[in-house]
Each structure stands twice: as C-alpha cells, then as structure tokens.
Amino acid sequence: MTSRREExxxxxxxxxxxxxxxxxxxxxxxxxxxxEVLALVHWFKRRYPAPLDRLAYVRRxxxxxxxxxxxxxxxxDSSG
Amino acid sequence: MRGGDFDEVSFFGAVHESxxxxxxxxxxxxxxxxxxxxxxxxxxxxxxxxxxxxxxxAARCDLHPTVDPERARRRGRYTLENDEHVDVLVARSVTxxxxxxxxxxxxxxxxxHITLGPGIDVQLPFVDDLILTKRFAxxxxxxxxxxxxxxxxxxxxx
Numbered sequence: 001m002t003s004r005r006e007e008x009x010x011x012x013x014x015x016x017x018x019x020x021x022x023x024x025x026x027x028x029x030x031x032x033x034x035x036e037v038l039a040l041v042h043w044f045k046r047r048y049p050a051p052l053d054r055l056a057y058v059r060r061x062x063x064x065x066x067x068x069x070x071x072x073x074x075x076x077d078s079s080g
Numbered sequence: 081m082r083g084g085d086f087d088e089v090s091f092f093g094a095v096h097e098s099x100x101x102x103x104x105x106x107x108x109x110x111x112x113x114x115x116x117x118x119x120x121x122x123x124x125x126x127x128x129x130x131x132x133x134x135x136x137x138a139a140r141c142d143l144h145p146t147v148d149p150e151r152a153r154r155r156g157r158y159t160l161e162n163d164e165h166v167d168v169l170v171a172r173s174v175t176x177x178x179x180x181x182x183x184x185x186x187x188x189x190x191x192x193h194i195t196l197g198p199g200i201d202v203q204l205p206f207v208d209d210l211i212l213t214k215r216f217a218x219x220x221x222x223x224x225x226x227x228x229x230x231x232x233x234x235x236x237x238x
Binding site for chain 1: 235
C-alpha cells in the first residue's frame with residue numbers, strides 16, 4: 001500500500017513525453033495565474049526581504065508539511 | 081547531523097570559501113529568486129574538476145559523498161548526505177529533452193550571485209539557463225517551475 005506522499009512523488013517525478021511537455025509549456029499563462037503567482041512573490045519578498053530568510057522559511061515550511069503528511073502536497077518537491 | 085541542526089549559512093559559506101564553481105539549481109534557486117516553493121533537498125551543478133573542493137566544503141557540515149570523485153565523474157551526478165540531501169550534477173554539458181545542449185562553462189559565464197551574508201555569495205544560473213536546467217528531465221514539477229520562472233521573468237522585464 002502506498003502513502004499519499006509516495007503517490008504524489010511518483011506523479012510529480014514521472015517523465016512526460018515530448019507532446020505532453022510541449023502542450024504544458026505552450027499553454028498560455030492566464031492573467032489570473034500571473035496575478036496569483038506575482039501576489040505570492042510580492043508577499044514572499046516583502047515578508048522575507050533577505051534571501052537567507054527565504055531559505056529559512058522553506059526549511060520551516062517543509063518541516064511543517066512533513067508533520068502534516070502532505071496536506072499541502074501540491075507544491076512540494078522532494079527531489080529538486 | 082540531524083536535519084533540524086543543519087546550518088545553511090555555514091554550508092553556503094563553506095561552498096563559497098572553497099572556490100568550487102558550484103551553481104545552485106533546483107527549487108532552492110527559485111526560492112532565492114522570490115518564489116515560495118517547497119523542496120527537501122539542495123541541487124547543484126558543479127564544475128567537473130571541482131568535486132574534491134566541493135566535497136571538502138560539504139564535509140565541514142558533515143555531508144559526505146555517496147561515491148568517490150572518479151565514479152561521480154563517470155556517472156555525471158552524485159549525492160552528498162547526512163540527514164540533508166544534496167544532489168550534485170557534474171556533467172560538462174547536459175542535453176535537454178528537446179535536444180538543446182547546455183554547457184556548464186556557458187552557464188557559469190552568465191551566472192549571477194545572491195549575497196546571503198558577509199562573504200557568502202551563492203551562484204545561480206541566469207534565469208533563462210535555470211529554465212533550461214528544468215528541461216533536463218521534463219517532470220511535471222519541472223514544467224510547473226518553468227511557468228513560475230517565466231512569470232517572474234516577465235515581471236522583471238517590465
């Protein structure tokens with residue numbers, strides 16, 4: 001029996017074929033997607049203006065995610 | 081050394097002091113650029129002649145290689161481990177899934193650095209090159225990271 005974490009890892013670590021990858025990369029970025037990403041970036045840089053603090057935040061956030069066993073699995077990368 | 085004890089400042093400081101030509105790639109590079117993504121490990125692309133210097137720096141933080149330098153060169157990658165996990169790419173060049181050859185020396189020449197503290201600079205690829213490194217494997221998470229980097233890039237080009 002596989003855990004949710006293993007299921008997520010195998011999904012996110014699989015290699016896509018060329019057509020799948022091209023389709024994903026060619027899909028236009030919507031205004032909503034851009035706004036959402038940039039809002040996160042602005043928050044992150046405002047909250048943690050020092051690069052070192054950004055790294056520290058990620059270590060804390062990852063530890064939190066491990067404790068909650070992947071509730072936030074959609075944005076976690078376990079191998080790079 | 082347990083993960084919670086890992087001192088990132090000491091680690092990046094040791095790498096800086098070593099003089100090893102090491103580029104931080106992977107998601108921690110995105111984090112330094114301002115993208116709040118999560119990751120468990122550290123990813124570097126290292127000059128193939130600098131393995132010994134890099135390993136000596138990592139050893140100061142109790143990180144140890146899984147294979148000897150010669151084997152690492154043959155394989156093109158290796159890992160440094162304790163409770164932390166550092167993936168190291170040591171190829172002179174890598175070809176993306178769609179056939180673009182990416183040479184370490186070219187990426188190194190275009191690099192930028194981010195200062196973490198006094199005397200501690202982390203070397204990062206230029207964003208276009210970081211995007212290319214994300215095409216070495218074309219995993220879903222790599223493609224997601226490319227979209228994030230493109231959005232970040234479009235903002236900084238305004």
